[in-house]
Amino acid sequence: MLVLVVNAGSSSLKSQLIETDGKLTVMKCIAEKVGTDQAFMNVSFAPEFQKTRYNVAGKTVEQCLAKLLEVMVEDIESPISNLNQIDAVGNRIVAGGEYFTRSVVIDAQARENLAKCEELAPLHNPPADACIDMLREMLPETPQVAVFDTAFHATMPPKAYMYPLPMEYYEKYHIRRYGAHGTSHRYAAQQAANLLGRPLRDLGLITCHLGNGGSITAVNHGKSIDTTMGFTPLEGLMMGTRSGSIDPAIITYIMRREGKSFDEMDAILNRESGILGVSGKSGDMRDALAAAAGGDERAKLAIEMYVYRVQKAIGSYYAAMTRTDAVVMTAGIGENSAELRELIFDGLAHMGMILDKERNQVEGAIGMNRIISIDDSPIKICVVTADEEIRIARETDNLVSQL
Numbered sequence: 001m002l003v004l005v006v007n008a009g010s011s012s013l014k015s016q017l018i019e020t021d022g023k024l025t026v027m028k029c030i031a032e033k034v035g036t037d038q039a040f041m042n043v044s045f046a047p048e049f050q051k052t053r054y055n056v057a058g059k060t061v062e063q064c065l066a067k068l069l070e071v072m073v074e075d076i077e078s079p080i081s082n083l084n085q086i087d088a089v090g091n092r093i094v095a096g097g098e099y100f101t102r103s104v105v106i107d108a109q110a111r112e113n114l115a116k117c118e119e120l121a122p123l124h125n126p127p128a129d130a131c132i133d134m135l136r137e138m139l140p141e142t143p144q145v146a147v148f149d150t151a152f153h154a155t156m157p158p159k160a161y162m163y164p165l166p167m168e169y170y171e172k173y174h175i176r177r178y179g180a181h182g183t184s185h186r187y188a189a190q191q192a193a194n195l196l197g198r199p200l201r202d203l204g205l206i207t208c209h210l211g212n213g214g215s216i217t218a219v220n221h222g223k224s225i226d227t228t229m230g231f232t233p234l235e236g237l238m239m240g241t242r243s244g245s246i247d248p249a250i251i252t253y254i255m256r257r258e259g260k261s262f263d264e265m266d267a268i269l270n271r272e273s274g275i276l277g278v279s280g281k282s283g284d285m286r287d288a289l290a291a292a293a294g295g296d297e298r299a300k301l302a303i304e305m306y307v308y309r310v311q312k313a314i315g316s317y318y319a320a321m322t323r324t325d326a327v328v329m330t331a332g333i334g335e336n337s338a339e340l341r342e343l344i345f346d347g348l349a350h351m352g353m354i355l356d357k358e359r360n361q362v363e364g365a366i367g368m369n370r371i372i373s374i375d376d377s378p379i380k381i382c383v384v385t386a387d388e389e390i391r392i393a394r395e396t397d398n399l400v401s402q403l
């Protein structure tokens with residue numbers, strides 16, 4: 001089955017065309033800085049994956065997707081010449097609320113419920129929904145599936161997902177922890193079980209998705225029992241531009257002192273905080289590491305804070321589980337930054353998570369799932385390459401095949 005995977009972000013679009021029978025990616029597209037004057041889109045096709053860069057300045061995420069469809073029909077390297085050759089579309093959706101605990105084929109009812117979930121992930125869900133609508137118009141006969149970041153966390157018990165607020169807010173507005181990055185945590189846990197050579201149901205794992213957004217999950221016997229992201233993807237770890245958890249009273253304090261509106265405060269917490277807010281330079285970890293190496297004190301502080309918060313989250317999930325067999329690192333920072341991993345695990349050896357500094361460094365190991373703790377480490381440390389698009393494609397194939 002030829003599946004177009006659409007992963008729409010607040011200012012980015014990642015898309016792949018995947019032949020699920022052979023698990024082959026035949027097209028890759030990444031659009032970044034979408035909505036700005038510098039927006040660009042790189043598209044490449046198998047087997048060479050030579051990128052062609054398109055200027056998409058000023059376009060919205062769904063307009064970038066429309067441009068990608070155009071490119072896929074016109075480019076001579078493309079494996080398709082007609083959009084009807086796409087068998088199905090798999091959409092990554094950040095928040096599914098209590099409406100969706102598993103992936104679904106998008107019909108009218110599902111689309112209605114998707115609209116209700118938009119306020120749960122205001123940066124991510126609206127552009128994803130806009131892409132779904134655009135595709136429904138351009139490809140009315142092609143089935144679309146929604147794969148939710150929250151679904152894996154549907155197994156959390158009430159003591160983990162409830163907030164200590166008056167019960168009426170849960171009853172009226174379903175305010176509770178939903179978590180995110182579920183597709184990635186589920187995959188990381190399964191891959192770690194493969195690396196350890198043991199069934200997932202026998203293991204206690206702490207999966208760390210550390211990318212632009214970041215979250216950590218306690219996976220007990222294969223099930224998510226707690227995760228750091230909450231009602232929205234703002235809670236938990238310090239992130240590229242998101243604050244993560246802070247004293248909630250700070251929000252009303254700043255609003256009163258500075259006369260900020262709700263939308264302005266939302267932007268401060270989601271887009272101007274985190275590594276960007278503290279370093280004052282960039283929300284990108286590579287930039288922060290480079291600035292810190294050059295002696296920038298604020299960048300150094302941002303990295304120290306980032307590492308400390310990851311360490312504390314790992315420690316709290318060690319306490320939350322009945323056993324801990326491994327900590328799993330995945331996503332941009334978790335997979336690629338030996339430096340960050342060393343900083344994180346330097347502080348955790350006393351809990352039995354002992355990094356092998358050489359294995360951690362291995363050149364050319366990027367993209368390879370592996371164990372990077374010493375042989376005798378009571379708790380293993382694994383690195384797993386996030387492969388979100390393939391997972392979404394497979395899930396889409398499963399559901400559409402049953403239609």
Ligand code: AMP
Pocket residue numbers: 210211212213240283284285286287289331332333336337338
């Ligand atoms: P993601 O959201 O998973 O694409 O991850 C993006 C984040 O990973 C950004 O903050 C990048 O700076 C960071 N990242 C990617 N490669 C590296 C690397 N080699 N070292 C440090 N950070 C990296």
